[in-house]
Amino acid sequence: MGKADLARRKFRRERGNRKVHSSQLKNRSAHFSERFDSLVHLGLYSQLPGAPCHMLSFTINQEVTTFDGDETTPLLWVLRDHLDMTGTKYGCGIGLCGACTVHINGVAQRSCVVPMAAVANAAITTIEGLAAADDKLHPVQQAWLEHDVPQCGFCQPGQIMATVDFLKRFPNPSDDDIDNNITNICRCGTYARIRKAIHRAAELSATGDRK
Numbered sequence: 414m415g416k417a418d419l420a421r422r423k424f425r426r427e428r429g430n431r432k433v434h435s436s437q438l439k440n441r442s443a444h445f446s447e448r449f450d451s452l453v454h455l456g457l458y459s460q461l462p463g464a465p466c467h468m469l470s471f472t473i474n475q476e477v478t479t480f481d482g483d484e485t486t487p488l489l490w491v492l493r494d495h496l497d498m499t500g501t502k503y504g505c506g507i508g509l510c511g512a513c514t515v516h517i518n519g520v521a522q523r524s525c526v527v528p529m530a531a532v533a534n535a536a537i538t539t540i541e542g543l544a545a546a547d548d549k550l551h552p553v554q555q556a557w558l559e560h561d562v563p564q565c566g567f568c569q570p571g572q573i574m575a576t577v578d579f580l581k582r583f584p585n586p587s588d589d590d591i592d593n594n595i596t597n598i599c600r601c602g603t604y605a606r607i608r609k610a611i612h613r614a615a616e617l618s619a620t621g622d623r624k
């Protein structure tokens with residue numbers, strides 16, 4: 414077993430207290446610095462947060478979590494690589510595809526372009542936390558099942574998280590509303606099924622029907 418495997422195993426053993434340490438983020442942060450420059454160039458950040466390291470506290474799926482690494486680290490990398498929450502996917506890494514969509518304070522955001530500095534004291538919900546505490550599916554998840562939406566499935570957590578937020582703003586959406594507001598990309602082209610499932614999710618949400 415290589416050093417990296419041992420380090421990962423050690424981290425998983427210790428992550429019962431849900432702390433993310435700066436030493437574990439060093440390589441990722443260096444890689445992100447290069448990518449961060451390109452994001453600024455694209456205008457995806459309004460200001461540079463620099464690279465300070467302060468202890469941040471936030472909740473993920475109602476569980477209090479702390480972080481003491483480089484605050485420019487993308488939320489997506491902390492979720493996937495350090496909290497082992499791999500339901501949120503890494504697609505483009507520059508805020509374009511939506512595969513990494515999570516909710517921050519109830520609003521859908523693309524976590525690959527959200528630096529940790531932006532989530533201090535925030536409430537984050539990922540696909541893992543969308544179902545109710547009693548494991549009943551969210552109406553959007555239920556609709557996705559009914560319409561058998563996924564093909565490869567890679568984009569679908571992001572599609573579902575984007576749809577949950579969308580239906581709060583458009584509880585009875587038209588096809589145009591869907592096409593104009595759900596901008597997540599699906600390489601398998603499941604858009605027709607996604608649209609049907611969104612209409613079904615709107616029905617289920619209106620009737621409060623959860624199976």
Ligand code: FES
Pocket residue numbers: 502503504505506507508509510511512513514523524525526
């Ligand atoms: S991975 Fe974040 S938008 Fe594509």
Ligand code: FES
Pocket residue numbers: 563564565566567568569598599600601602603
């Ligand atoms: S189901 Fe394959 S990318 Fe969307």
